[in-house]
Amino acid sequence: MDNSDQEVQGHQHQQQQQPTNVKVKNQVEVQIGLVGDAQVGKTSLMVKYVQNVFDEEYTQTLGVNFLKRKVSIRSTDIIFSIMDLGGQREFINMLPIASLGSSALVFLFDLTRPETLTSIKEWYRQAHGLNEGAIPVLVGTKYDLFVDLDPVYQEQLSRASMEYAQVMDAPLIFCSTAKSINVQKIFKVALAKIFSLTLTVPEINEIGDPLLIYSAFGNKRSRGAAR
Amino acid sequence: MKFASLSNGSFKRLRETPPVDLRPRKKSSPTPSDSESDNESNVNNKWRNSLDQVFKRRNTSNNLGRKRRWKNKGPFVRTAQNPPSPVNVTPGPTSVKNGPRWEDARIDSVIQLATISPFNEEKVTRHMADLTLVTPSSPTPPIALPPTVKPHPIFQMPEIVENILRFVSAYAEIPREKPYARRKPLSLEHAKLIYKDEKKAMEVWNNRSQIGAHNSNGDGNEMMGSVMYNCMMVNRLWFHVTLELLLEKFHFKDLTKFRRFLNVKNQMNTNKKLIKPKMMVLHKFHKLQQSELDELSRFLSCESLKWLEFYICPDVVPPVAWINQFNNLEKLVLPGNKKIDDKFLIQVSGHVNNLKVLDLRACDKVTDSGIIAMAIRCPQLQACNLGRHRNSSNITSLAVVALARNTDVETLGMAGCKITDAGLWELAQLRGSRIKRLSLNNCDLLTNHSIPTLLALNYFPNLAVLELRHVDQITEVKQLVKFKLWKRSQNIPVLIEGCERITRLMYDEENRIRKSHSLLAFEDMSTWVNTESEL
Structure with missing residues (x-):
């Protein structure tokens, strides 16, 4: 009598506290490094992407910033670990922190300052040298200011950056953190290239538009997927 | 840290001395102060008083008097009659003279003590006189030692010394089954499947005989155990404190030593003080006789005992006199016992309501009824191991259900038992989440x-x-x-x-x-x- 009562109680009790399904969520963790000259907007881009906040004030990055963002889709969690390296030359010795272990390296330049594009050569040489497996992505920032400049300058810079993209075999994206243009796309393209996923998002090739060119670049390298 | 360097020093020396010879005698020797302070009834003051006497005497007496005193002493003199051991070549007082540190000097004298022979007794006696605990007020400082090197006062306070030695004792190894991370693989293929790496699998498979086996060599803890015996030889105070601590953790893994301990203990009829260990471990005494254990029970009481382990001592059961004292027992480990049966367990069950761990692996005579009796009386039981290879039908779902219903069981060893799906379901429903x-x-x-x-x-x-x-x-x-x-x-x-x-x-x-x-x-x-x- 007593015992059977106990059993029933125990049974109900157990049923209540049990999570009934033993379900495992897939987890994909991807590290992405952001490099480029000082004041091109690396930290802004990261903060915008992770926290959706844009701050006009400039804060110099000392060393390396690090933020994580989790994207949940159905049964999969994608976790972006974003490493943002200060652009000053003095932090170059910390480049390995941002570069090693990253599956994609985003090279940023300021569309309003052509010399920052020239610096990409050096950034690419150093960062890519440390981690040849990482997918490079070339990103021009401050598109919102760029569109107001002389159309001739716009054309020249666009062509130059496309040449850089070709040499680096890197997708090219123009973005504006302030106006939320193509910010999300950078990470989507990076992820698609890392895992060789098929992208169907339309490309933007017109000079003067926020360029988004990915299909021809970043496809042929041999690399270990980050899983 | 003077203490650290001291213990390290003696640690090193230890490898040269054959401590094995000295151990049982040390352990069993009566408290040497007895002879000196028999007029002292207050036990608490015993150490300090006897020390005071020592110092008084040292201050007043000459060399000769000192020598005589040491001759009459208990444990140290017995060591003196030991045949000279190879360690006799250890540096004599000459090395001490060459600008010694206090610790070195102390260790040297410890070694000397251990190897006293009639030939160097004089030297040793003189050297012993330098082991100043309290600064003697005598105007002549000890020979060969600069007056500045003195033991730190903390090493003279029994409470502090006890604290220090408690730490040493905590590191001392107790003979027990070596814990292992994983069970041994059953075949090379199996190893490969487990480790998913050919090289690692090979290594584990080839070393399989060593996993879980008694790998006593190269084990630092073993050394730490002997350090306790070294601490006994530092001075009188340390001897007393260490002896107390050693007897608190009563453990043996060598039957001959255990027998010698019994003999010595038997000869000392004067000492009526019962040993009340907190832990008692006998390790792999295949030939231990019940009569010997009964003998032990005359001067060992289990009232403070928390952990009783007879690891593979097939022919003995804990003496009846002890069973009534098991009220504090938390851990009862009796694997590989041929004598323990349900009757014993039923008898024990009435006295062990604080039991948390019960290990009856390969106790072939134990059946469901013994376990049920234990389960009903041990509500705090957390771990119970009944694994076996023989008489598997003795343990069935009944035991499991009784444990699940009455105890706090979290760890359950049922290897080789006849338990059924129904039994496991009941366990799951009653205690699954724990x-x-x-x-x-x-x-x-x-x-x-x-x-x-x-x-x-x-x-x-x-x-x-x-x-x-x-x-x-x-x-x-x-x-x-x-x-x-x-x-x-x-x-x-x-x-x-x-x-x-x-x-x-x-x-x-x-x-x-x-x-x-x-x-x-x-x-x-x-x-x-x-x-x-x-x-």
Whole structure:
């Protein structure tokens, strides 16, 4: 009598506290490094992407910033670990922190300052040298200011950056953190290239538009997927 | 840290001395102060008073008097009659003269003590006089030692010395089964499946005889055990404090030493003080006789005992006199015992209501009724191991259900028992969420209707170790793998120890599940990268 009562109680009790399904969520963790000259907007881009906040004030990055963002889709969690390296030359010795272990390296330049594009050569040489497996992505920032400049300058810079993209075999994206243009796309393209996923998002090739060119670049390298 | 360097020093020396010879005698010797301070009835003051006397005497007496005193002393003189050992060549007082530090000097004298021979007794006696605990007021400082080197006062306060030695004692090794991370693989193939790395598998397979075996060599703890005996030889105060601590953790793994201890103890009829250890461990005494244990029970009381372990001492049971004193017992470990039966357990069960750990592996005579008696009376029991190879039908689901119903059991060893699916279901329903470790090796009555189904329904959400070797009727491992992956996704590792067949099944299943998960992940990611949305 007593015992059977106990059993029933125990049974109900157990049923209540049990999570009934033993379900495992897939987890994909991807590290992405952001490099480029000082004041091109690396930290802004990261903060915008992770926290959706844009701050006009400039804060110099000392060393390396690090933020994580989790994207949940159905049964999969994608976790972006974003490493943002200060652009000053003095932090170059910390480049390995941002570069090693990253599956994609985003090279940023300021569309309003052509010399920052020239610096990409050096950034690419150093960062890519440390981690040849990482997918490079070339990103021009401050598109919102760029569109107001002389159309001739716009054309020249666009062509130059496309040449850089070709040499680096890197997708090219123009973005504006302030106006939320193509910010999300950078990470989507990076992820698609890392895992060789098929992208169907339309490309933007017109000079003067926020360029988004990915299909021809970043496809042929041999690399270990980050899983 | 003077103390650290002191113990390290003596530690090193220890390898040269044969401490084995000295040990039992040290352990069993009466408290040497007895002879000196028999007029002292207050035990608490005994140390200090006897010390005071020593110093008084030292200050007043000459060399000759000192010598005589040491001659009359208990344990040290006995060592003096030991045949000279090879260590006699250790540096004499000459080396001390060359600018010695206090610690070195102390250690040297310790070594000297251990190896006194009639020839160097004079030297030793003189040297011993330099072991100043309290600064003697005598105007002439000790020979060869600069007056500045003195022991730190903390080494003269019994309470502090006891604290220090308690730390040493905590490191001392107690003979016991070596814990192992994983069970030995059953074959090279099995090892490969477990470690998924050929090289590592090879290594583990080739070393299999050493895993879990008694690898006493190169074990630092073993050394630490002997350090306690070294501490006894520092001075009188240290001797007393260390002896108390040693007797608190009463353990032997050498039968001849144990017998010698009994002999010495028997000869000392004057000392009526009972030993009240907190822990008592006898390790692998295959030939220990019941009469010897009964003898021990005359001067050893179990009223403070928390841990009683007779590890593979097949022919003895704890003496009846002890059973009534088991009220504080928390750990009863009697594996490999041929004498223990239900009658004994029923007798014991009335006195052990604080028991937390019960280990009766390979106690073939024990059956369900003994376990049920224990389960009813030990509500705090957390770990119970009944694994066996023989008389498997003695333990059935009845024991499991009794444990589940009456105790706090979290760890259950049922290897080789005749438990059924129904028994396991009842365990799951009564205590499933609390169960952490479950050993079901060789439980040949279990089928897919118990463990796999129970895991699928998450009846054992906190299970961390599951042993499932040679359970031939279990063929469905998908749920085991799913459970394992689910736990791993929460960063809680779970160990499922299977035989080659089950390990292989799980390995293949895991690969299948991983593959389908990857496909799913790719699908999800493709969907995401192609959705049009800005943040």
